[in-house]
Amino acid sequence: MVVTVSLVLLFGALLAFLLKVGSLKAGVCFVAVMFGFLLASTGASGPLNHGIASTAQTIGHMRP
Numbered sequence: 001m002v003v004t005v006s007l008v009l010l011f012g013a014l015l016a017f018l019l020k021v022g023s024l025k026a027g028v029c030f031v032a033v034m035f036g037f038l039l040a041s042t043g044a045s046g047p048l049n050h051g052i053a054s055t056a057q058t059i060g061h062m063r064p
Helices: 002-023 024-042 045-061
Strands: none
Touching: 002 024, 024 045
């Protein structure tokens, strides 16, 4: 859950930054947000969350 919230904030900040600097137009930003929102309500959300959690756990175990 913590990883998901952190990633949501990270990607939200990244989208806001790209929108601010002009790399993304408002329409593209809206489509990206809506795609993520709609993807979360599909059956793909479980495997994606599992993959993200596994990657975060692997990175956490790599610390010295």
